[in-house]
Amino acid sequence: MVGANAWRRIRARSRGDRLFYFLVYALVVIAVVVTLLPFLHVLSVSLSSVDAINRLTISVFPRELSLEGYRMVIRYPEVWRSYYNTLWYTVVGTFCNIAATCLAAYPLSRRRFFLRRPLNFFITFTMYFSGGLIPLYIIITRLGLYNTRWVMVLPVLVSTFNIMICRSAFEGISPEIFESCSIDGANDFTTLLKVAMPLITPTLAVLTLYYAVGHWNDFFHALLFLGRQDLQPLQIFLRRVLIMASPEVLQRLGGNMAAEALAVSSIQIRYVSIVVSIVPIIAFYPFIQKYFVKGIMLGAVKG
Amino acid sequence: MNAGNAERQSRNLMTLIRRDRHLLLMFLPVFLYFLLFCYIPMVGIVVAFKDFIPGRGVFGGEWVGFRWFLQFFRSRYFTRIVRNTFLLALYPLVFGFPIPILFAICLNEVRSSKFRRLAQTVTYLPHFISTVVVAGMIVNFLSPTDGIVNLLIKVLGGKAVNFMMEPRWFRGIYTVSGIWQSFGFSSIIYIAAILGIDPALYDACRIDGAGKLQELRHVTLPGMSTTIVVVLILSLGGIMSVGFEKVYLLYNPALYETADVISTYVYRQGIELQNFGYASAVGLFNSLINFAVVFAANTASRRITEMSLW
Numbered sequence: 001m002v003g004a005n006a007w008r009r010i011r012a013r014s015r016g017d018r019l020f021y022f023l024v025y026a027l028v029v030i031a032v033v034v035t036l037l038p039f040l041h042v043l044s045v046s047l048s049s050v051d052a053i054n055r056l057t058i059s060v061f062p063r064e065l066s067l068e069g070y071r072m073v074i075r076y077p078e079v080w081r082s083y084y085n086t087l088w089y090t091v092v093g094t095f096c097n098i099a100a101t102c103l104a105a106y107p108l109s110r111r112r113f114f115l116r117r118p119l120n121f122f123i124t125f126t127m128y129f130s131g132g133l134i135p136l137y138i139i140i141t142r143l144g145l146y147n148t149r150w151v152m153v154l155p156v157l158v159s160t161f162n163i164m165i166c167r168s169a170f171e172g173i174s175p176e177i178f179e180s181c182s183i184d185g186a187n188d189f190t191t192l193l194k195v196a197m198p199l200i201t202p203t204l205a206v207l208t209l210y211y212a213v214g215h216w217n218d219f220f221h222a223l224l225f226l227g228r229q230d231l232q233p234l235q236i237f238l239r240r241v242l243i244m245a246s247p248e249v250l251q252r253l254g255g256n257m258a259a260e261a262l263a264v265s266s267i268q269i270r271y272v273s274i275v276v277s278i279v280p281i282i283a284f285y286p287f288i289q290k291y292f293v294k295g296i297m298l299g300a301v302k303g
Numbered sequence: 304m305n306a307g308n309a310e311r312q313s314r315n316l317m318t319l320i321r322r323d324r325h326l327l328l329m330f331l332p333v334f335l336y337f338l339l340f341c342y343i344p345m346v347g348i349v350v351a352f353k354d355f356i357p358g359r360g361v362f363g364g365e366w367v368g369f370r371w372f373l374q375f376f377r378s379r380y381f382t383r384i385v386r387n388t389f390l391l392a393l394y395p396l397v398f399g400f401p402i403p404i405l406f407a408i409c410l411n412e413v414r415s416s417k418f419r420r421l422a423q424t425v426t427y428l429p430h431f432i433s434t435v436v437v438a439g440m441i442v443n444f445l446s447p448t449d450g451i452v453n454l455l456i457k458v459l460g461g462k463a464v465n466f467m468m469e470p471r472w473f474r475g476i477y478t479v480s481g482i483w484q485s486f487g488f489s490s491i492i493y494i495a496a497i498l499g500i501d502p503a504l505y506d507a508c509r510i511d512g513a514g515k516l517q518e519l520r521h522v523t524l525p526g527m528s529t530t531i532v533v534v535l536i537l538s539l540g541g542i543m544s545v546g547f548e549k550v551y552l553l554y555n556p557a558l559y560e561t562a563d564v565i566s567t568y569v570y571r572q573g574i575e576l577q578n579f580g581y582a583s584a585v586g587l588f589n590s591l592i593n594f595a596v597v598f599a600a601n602t603a604s605r606r607i608t609e610m611s612l613w
Contacts, residue, residue: 020515024412031406032425035487038440039428041451053449104333107326114319119330126341129594132586133566134573135347136340143339157336188325217433220548224574235435242439243552267449274436281431286424 046070046271053268069272079276081230082237089152089233090215097211098204100158105166106192127160133224140225151225152218152233159214162207169203170196202291209288213281234277241273351583364580371584380568388564388589391545394478396538402486404531407493408523412515426487438552441480442467467553470561477553477562492534493527500526529608536607540600543592565589 044062045053052063073079107113108120130136136155145151173196181191197204219235226232320327351371353364375381406426413419429437444450445466453463466472504522513521547566554562565585573582 014514016514016516021412024409027405027409028413028418028422031409031487032422035426035429035483038444038483041444042440100333100336103329107323107330110326113323113326115323115327115330119334123333123337126337128597129345130341130590131344131346131348132583132590133569134579134583134586135344135350137574138347138350138579139339139343154336155340157340158333163333188329192329213431217431217435219433219435219552223551235433238433238435238439239552242435243442267443267446270439270443274439278432278436282428285428285431289424289427 042271042274045268046275048268050268069268070276072269073272073276078229078237079273082232082234083276085149085231086216086234088149089218090212092149093153093156093215094208094212096153096157097162098208101162101166101207101211102192102197102204104158105163105170106188106196108163109167109170110188123160123163137224146225147228147231149231152215152221155221155225156214156218159211162210166200166203166207169200173199205288206291209285213285216281238273238277242270348583348587350579351587353580355579355583357577357579367580371581372588374581375585375588380563383560384563384565384568387561388543388545388566390474391477391550391562391564392542394474395481396542398478399482399486400535400538402482403489404493404527406486407490407497407527408519410490410494411497411523423487426490428487429484430488432484434546434548434552437480437484438549441476441553445476467555468557470558473554473558473561477549481549489534493530496527496530497523532608533604536600536604540597541593543589543596 040061046069047062047065047067049064049066050068104123108116108123110116140146140151140155145154177195177199178191181195186194217235218233219239222233222236226236349362352366352368354367356364410419410422413422444452447453447463447465452466457463464472466476500522504526505518508518508522543565545564545566547564547570550562550564551567551570554567566589569582569586569589572578572585576582
């Protein structure tokens with residue numbers, strides 16, 4: 001691969017090729033800039049002084065650097081409460097997701113398992129047909145899950161697609177390993193936990209990321225099933241601040257500092273909330289990004 | 304079939320169950336999950352044919368046959384929400400489909416691996432940002448008073464536009480922001496396809512004196528064609544299932560004309576107004592169409608490329 005690249009480098013010399021490379025680089029740079037600009041604008045407003053924002057200047061980089069917006073937002077108890085709730089849903093939810101996904105994928109990857117085909121169909125069918133929103137709403141209410149923390153975990157326990165990715169990964173383990181396990185007298189639970197799961201760590205890393213981001217960003221289930229404010233996650237809070245821009249919320253964000261609160265540009269508080277909510281994702285995901293191509297292809301090829 | 308045969312079969316079954324008892328036990332939690340949250344709601348569809356009364360459960364209430372369906376087909380909302388659902392899936396497909404392909408090709412030609420990694424890391428990012436934040440950025444950037452877009456318009460001498468109150472802007476906003484969210488991440492599958500092309504083909508191309516453009520036309524694109532066709536067909540399968548969240552977060556009553564889709568209509572009718580029977584009927588109508596479209600798309604994919612979802 002390195003050899004081929006080096007050769008390509010030497011070859012690229014005709015005028016047409018140079019134009020080609022110019023276009024390629026230009027397009028990639030444009031793609032990167034277009035992706036980043038909205039984030040940079042949000043970050044810059046969140047860090048600018050209120051005066052600069054009120055003068056309605058436009059800039060990519062912050063004017064008159066100030067952390068006042070952040071100071072305002074972190075003083076607001078609802079931010080912390082919804083942050084805590086989101087953390088709870090993400091940690092507990094992702095743990096249950098990974099456990100359930102492995103427990104389902106492992107039997108489906110064993111060729112000798114006598115219910116393998118019917119159970120594969122059992123889970124696949126749900127990708128193509130669903131009862132729809134209303135029957136789900138009725139059953140969740142009747143199970144008594146409405147307004148409980150578990151409503152953010154149980155109804156999204158697994159995703160069929162992720163079970164398939166995990167199943168393909170288990171199928172990729174060489175059969176001799178499983179043979180030696182059973183010769184050593186290990187039962188299926190021990191084999192799964194001690195042998196099979198450690199062998200598919202890269203896949204589990206990708207699945208963990210998918211599930212965790214899903215929980216972190218989950219707005220739908222909270223909207224439907226969590227009426228109680230003290231259980232609501234960050235995304236519901238964000239919606240109130242960002243989209244409904246409810247005067248009530250913005251006022252309370254200013255808190256007891258009435259005079260100060262008046263001076264604070266509401267748009268700054270909105271943008272600070274955005275930054276605060278996506279920092280964990282930006283911090284977390286580059287570590288797992290290198291596994292993406294692999295993780296996605298497993299599902300696409302063998303699904 | 305005689306009695307002995309049946310008995311032997313049931314004894315075989317017992318042996319199998321005993322042999323695979325650990326595997327069965329493992330699968331149990333997920334079996335219960337699918338039963339409770341997928342299959343029982345499917346049975347719950349009977350609500351669509353009933354006059355649902357909250358206290359009496361799913362199976363209480365009078366049978367009303369196809370009353371809710373007829374009510375929906377005759378209502379003035381029917382054409383509007385079906386049209387909106389279709390168009391909000393079609394526009395991103397038409398305008399957004401080629402972009403990840405182009406992007407994957409460009410990325411593959413970038414020779415500095417550091418820059419390539421950086422470009423990938425950056426462009427995948429919007430995929431992981433919540434719909435609430437994306438919708439929040441859209442609404443705030445487009446705000447007529449302090450949004451950046453209108454500030455720019457005013458600086459350039461134009462008049463501020465109230466984008467989120469005029470129905471004619473909605474589809475464009477939805478489509479462009481959708482492309483921004485997804486083009487990077489969608490390119491992964493094409494990058495994988497390009498990586499799967501035999502390097503010997505490129506060598507042969509170069510020996511024949513082909514330039515980069517010819518290489519692209521005769522090696523890279525043919526090498527990606529299967530993936531492109533599969534992705535296209537499977538995207539066509541999603542043509543009647545627009546995501547609920549983004550539309551719900553972006554729209555408001557002033558935009559219903561172009562923004563209201565089946566899922567948001569079901570939400571308003573069912574959850575907000577508690578018309579469970581009617582809303583289930585509309586939802587079932589959507590599920591059935593989705594199922595038919597996905598089934599057709601998958602069959603087409605299998606016929607044409609021998610690759611399919613099942």
